[in-house]
Amino acid sequence: MEILRFENITKRYGDNTVLDNVTLSIGAGEVFSLLGPSGCGKTTLLRICGGFERPDSGRVILDGVDITDLPPNRREVRTVFQNYALFPHMSVWENVAFGLKTAGMDAKRIAEAVPRYLDLVQLAGFEDRKPGQLSGGQRQRVAIARALINRPKVLLLDEPLAALDLKLRQRMLIELDALHDDVGITFLFVTHDQQEAMSISDHIAVLRGGHVEQIGTPPELYEAPKTSFVAAFIGDTNFFPGTVRRVEGDYCDLEIEDFPTLRLYNDKKIREGGSVHISIRPEKFMISLDKPGNIKPNTNLLQGKVEDVVYLGAHTRYWVRVNDWRVAVVKQHYGYALDERRITWGDDVWLRFEADNAYMLDRYAEADENLLLLPDTEEEAPTPPDASEAATASTAEGATASTVSGTTP
C-alpha cells in the first residue's frame, strides 16, 4: 500500500534545476532511500516533503491527501535533521515532549509517553541532560525519539549518520533497522553513502542531477543496474563496450576491441551487429594462478597480469591487465590467507567468469568511469605489445616465484 507519492516534482533555483519531474511512490512501512551524490536533489526532495521548500510544480500526496500546500507544522511527517537540531536550552525530556506539547496533549499523557520513547531509543535515565551533555550517538537517538513520538506517517531522515564515526555509524544503522521493525513507521532515508542505503532499505531511488536514475531493491540495483552511473555509484564494476556477434539462443558473443571475445547472456535480446555496454562486477571474476580445469560451457577464460593489489583482510582487490584493458577483480579469502601462495604484483593469472554474470546497460556515459575505484587512466605507461605477449606466453602454464622477480614496473 502506498503511503507517500511524489508526482512530477520540479524545483528550480534560478537557472539551476534541482529536481526535474521526479515521480516516486513509497510503500507503507518500508524503508525507502534516496541515494545520490551531493547536489543530486535528494535533500531538496526531503525538504519538499517536510514542507520547508515548495516545488515549482508537482504534488506531494501523503496517504491519499495532497499536502503540497500545507505548512510544515500541519503535516503528519517528522524530520530527523542532519545536525539533529535539538533545542539546546531544553533537557532531553523537554526535547522529546515538544511535539506532544504542540499537539496539545495534556501533561499526564505526555508524562506517560515520553519514558516509553526514551526506552525505545535506550536513553532512559538521560531525561535531565541537556543536548550539550550528550555524545553524538545519544543526540541522534534523542532526535529520533522526538520525531517518532507523534507517530508520524512518514519519518524523514536527512543523512542522519553523516556526523558519526564509522563504527558508531554501523551500530546506529543496525539500531535504526531494529527501531523500524519496532515502530513500523515508513522511513524516507536520504544518504550519499551507498552502503548505508543498501543495508537498511527495502527500496532505493538513485538520484542524479535532479532526476531518478533507477528505482529498485538493493540487489536489483546492484545486479541489474540500468545505467553506467548506477553500476559505478553502487559498488565497483568494469565497463566494456562491444558489438554483438553470433547470437545462440539466450546467449551471444560480444566482440570487444583489444580484448578477448566474451560469451554473455543476452538479456537485452540484442541482434547481431548491435552494440552495447556491459558491466561486470569485480567479484564475478574468479582469479587463479593455475589454469582452471573443468570449464563449464558458457564460461569465459581470460589471461592477464596483475598490476595492482589492495589487500583488505576479508578480500583482496586486484587490477589485472588483459590486453589493453585493466580489469578490477575481487578475491574473497575463504582459506587461511597466510598459508596460501598469494597472488601478487606481476603474477600472470587466469580470470574466469560465467556468461550469466555480466549485465548489459541501457545507458552508458564515459564520465561515469570516474566513479570507479581505480579509473583506467590514459597516462598508464605503455608496455611494448610483443614483450607483454611473450611474457604471457612463457608463464602461461602457471606462476612461479621467478615471475614475481621478473616484474617490470
Next chain:
Amino acid sequence: MWFKKASNFFVGLPTFVWLLIFYALPVLIVFLLTFKPVDSAGGIGAGWTLSTLCELGNPNYPLIIWRTFWLGIVATAVCIAVAIPISYCLSRMSSQLRNVFLMLIIVPFWTNFLIRIYAWRVFLHSDGVFKHLLVLIGLADESTVLLYNQWAVLTVMIYTYIPFAVLPIYAVAEKFDFSLLDAAKDLGASSFYGFRKVFFPGIAKGVWTAVMVVLIPAFGAYLIPDLVGGPTSELVGDKIAQRVFNDRNLPHASALSALLMMAVFLPLIGTVWIRKLKSRKANAEVADA
C-alpha cells in the same frame, strides 16, 4: 606553570587597577558621602550622620523615584520588544542587506547626542511638524502640548536607547541556529510558538545584556528629562544634578545616586545568585544520574 600564572596576572593587572581606581573607589566614595553632613560652604562636613538618608523621605521623592522607575522600565521594555524582531530580521537577511541596515542603526550615533535631542525638541514643538500632522489628521487640537511632559521623555528615551538594545541582541541572534525553528515547525509548532519557545530562549543572554545596557542609563537619565521634560516629569537624575549644581549638597546627591545604584545592583545580584543555584542544582542532578 608559575610563569604562565604570573604572566596572566600581569596581563590582567592594568585592567584591575583601572577598575579599582576609577570605578570601585568612586562608588565607595559616593556610598560613604551619603553618611557625611554637608557644611555651609557646600563642602563635606566632619563626622558622620544619617540625616541625609532621612531627607530622602521628603514627600517629593517617592513620586520622582516612582516616575524614574516606571519610565526606565517601560522604556527598556519597549526597546527590547522592538529590538527582538529587528534582530531576528537582521540575522535572517542577506549579508549585504544586513550591513546596510546595521549602518542605518549605527550612523545616528555619529551625530552628537545633544543635537539629536534638540532635533526632537524641534520635531515635537508646538509649531513642529509632528504636532501639525496630528492636528491635520484630527488626533490633536491646537492646544495640545507634546513637549515638556513624561510622554516626551519616554519617547526620546526609547529613541535613544533602541540601538543599545538591538546590538547585543543581534550579536546573539546572528549566531542562532535557525534550523532549530525548522525543527520546531516540523514538530508541529506554529511560527509564534517556535519563536517564543525556541528563538527567545536562544537569544535570552543577549536580551539580558540589552536590559542591563538600557535600564542602567535609563534610570540615570538626566539630559533627556532636562531638555524635553518639564517640572512634572523630573527624574532622579535631574534631582541629583540639582543637588550638585544648585544646592551644592554633595551628600544628598550621593544618597540619591546610591539609591539608583542599589535599585540596579540588588536585582542583578539576585538573578545571578538564583541562576547559579539553578545551574548547580542541574549539575548535581546530572552527576546523580
